[in-house]
Amino acid sequence: MAKRPDPAVEDRRRQARAAAQAAAARAKRRRTLTQLAIVGGVAVVVIAIIATAVVLGRRDQVPAAGSTPVASGSTTVGGTSVPFAIGGGDDTATGVRVGAADAKVTMDLWVDYSCPHCQEFEATNNGTIDGLVAAGKLAVVYHNIQIVTDYGTEAGSASACMAVHDPNAWPAFNAALYANHSAQTDGWGASDLASFAAANGGGDATQKCVTDGTYRNWITANTAASAKADVSGTPTMFIDGQKTDTLSGQALADRVNSLASA
Template identity: 25%
Template sequence: MSQKIKAPNDKNRSFLWGIVALVVICVVFIGFMVFNGRKSSDIELSAADVSFSVAVEDGVIQLRSTDGGGGDVPTADVYEDYSCTHCADLSEVDGDSIQAAVEAGQLNANLHSVNFLDSNGNESSSRTGAVAMAIADTGDAGAFWAFHDKAFTDQAEVARDWRFDELADAAEQLGVESDVVESIRDESVMEKYKPSLQANGDRLRELMGDQAGTPALYIDGEYLTVQRDPEDPSKLKDWVPDVIGRDEADADAPKESGAATETESSDAE
């Protein structure tokens, strides 16, 4: 019976290839960890150049003119969820208009953050909403508005991917006070602001019942349907020009013509 005779270096070659494979795996793993670790340090944000004030009152983020306006003007109550795609669509078309109208003293804006879309253990709505409220609570309007814009413009990255370290780094980039940045990093921001997000959601359910969903818009307490842009139905219509341009006689009767857009419902919790 014949036996196959192996070359004396075969075992050494196998051992060396095993070492090479192990080194490659380690390099890939370390590279992955370094990439993830650098993700938050790559954040580059700066505060927005705005001339309105921001304050948090009973869990509501209030934007007001700093130039003496904002008295007898329409008040818009906007209910939004930082994980809601339709809210991101609305922010895309009304963000600049809200800023301009508030700065000009033509509109008061109240932003009600809710957490309807927390689901399956992923508290993306609560996490981003709590951080937004914490930044607004510092009174730094530029930092808040820049974060609000970033959160909705890059929703998939911020709401669904960023965790507290990335959010804290973003707040730090925006010049937010160090104690607030630390409260974001150690996650205590959730304990402080999540109840406000839930209360805002409960308030919207009281207003809309089973139809509660985001985005939802109220002008001087009256519901205003969010419409599609007639020139581009793939987008939502900017409602601000219609609201600030209404005749005084129509101020208490917002128009609701046109089909309502889809909303992301509280049933998704």
């Protein structure tokens, strides 16, 4: 005759089986969650890689603002047609060259449209410089940089746009950018300068160039290059490659005339 199971023993066995089943269920859930986390992590990495590729792809598709302006031809200074070049290399790599190729004297001016001293120098000496350039005695290379306010960068970019697309309007526009500078115009952006360019002889191509800020980075690069050229402030003047005090008025005319007749 079979012995009846002890109820207490059976109860303990049921509890043990239930505990084992619960532990197995918990282990299965942990495995499932781990697998989901791994899959999710891989998905995040894949999405990040795809997003990075898209961003890089878009960046590659956007033209870089600040390519070097390059143009050559002629412009009118003091009623005389003279050679004109920008960004072609050598002395024009960082500037605008105005004047005869065989001019006896070359003057490099490192200037900033936002510099009040440059504004004063321009107002005082523009007529003298134009007369010397028109006479074939002097060629000037204007290196526009920015060390005072953002107007120097925005106006510098606008100046380069005018030089490339409307060179005959550049000499007057160069002078106008200095005369235009004030505490109020320090806040001007590209659209303001595009309108200003239009009022000073800039055509559609010049206006679009200014609005796009095409040559902002060129001005930034020129500013960096100025340190290598031993420029610590503006205006800085070099005559025939030699750094000199900033000559003005009759002293400037006398120096150029003396060198041109030597």
